[in-house]
Amino acid sequence: MSLLIKSVIRHTSTHIPSFDYQKWHFVTSISVLVTPWGELPILKVDEKELTQSSAIYHYLGKQFGLIGKDDWEEALVLSMIQAQKDFSTKCHEFFAVTAGQKPGDKTAIIEQQFKPAVDKYITPMERQLKESGSGFFVASGVTYLDFFVAEYVDTLNAMFPQIFQRFPLLLEHTKRVHALPQLQAYLAKRPKTAA
Numbered sequence: 001m002s003l004l005i006k007s008v009i010r011h012t013s014t015h016i017p018s019f020d021y022q023k024w025h026f027v028t029s030i031s032v033l034v035t036p037w038g039e040l041p042i043l044k045v046d047e048k049e050l051t052q053s054s055a056i057y058h059y060l061g062k063q064f065g066l067i068g069k070d071d072w073e074e075a076l077v078l079s080m081i082q083a084q085k086d087f088s089t090k091c092h093e094f095f096a097v098t099a100g101q102k103p104g105d106k107t108a109i110i111e112q113q114f115k116p117a118v119d120k121y122i123t124p125m126e127r128q129l130k131e132s133g134s135g136f137f138v139a140s141g142v143t144y145l146d147f148f149v150a151e152y153v154d155t156l157n158a159m160f161p162q163i164f165q166r167f168p169l170l171l172e173h174t175k176r177v178h179a180l181p182q183l184q185a186y187l188a189k190r191p192k193t194a195a
Helices: 001-007 021-034 051-065 072-088 094-100 106-132 145-157 159-168 169-177 181-189
Strands: 042-045 050-051
Touching: 001 042, 042 051, 050 051, 051 072, 051 181, 072 094, 072 106, 072 145, 106 169, 145 159, 145 169, 159 169, 169 181
Parallel strands: none
Antiparallel strands: 042 050
16 A cells, blocks of 8 residues: 555555564554454544555545546456455465464465466456556556555565566566656665565
């Protein structure tokens, strides 16, 4: 979420790396008491709170003209956001076992869950990127989906670079998003983390 926020608005941010499970678990257990759904992230605007990352992305996308040029592009962005969230859900056990937060056979999970999920969800993203012709996910140019995917690819590529050997367009896309002028100051001082 930070790429989109850093590029468009002044804000105050507290970052909890998603793979620091001990800290994440502590903060999310407290957030049950103080947030609308008991989850993070939270966007506060004029004393109102919004949770769920895709809802926050969509809200900010609308606020800053990053939702596509028409209803079709907006719907395409929403469908791809949902597909990426489905991918995350399918890979949840893989991430937990890989991070040592859950016991399991990593090799079996890679073969039975992770690789099929990559084929099902990442392959169409690469195809959409190619078909758009713009270097971004929709023909009209940058949307909040581009920030969302670039952050996800950046995180996954730092953890498992072998995944993206098959998806060079997604790696190029992430570099293209990082090259946007609005992000340069933030990226120059951003701490390097896995998440």
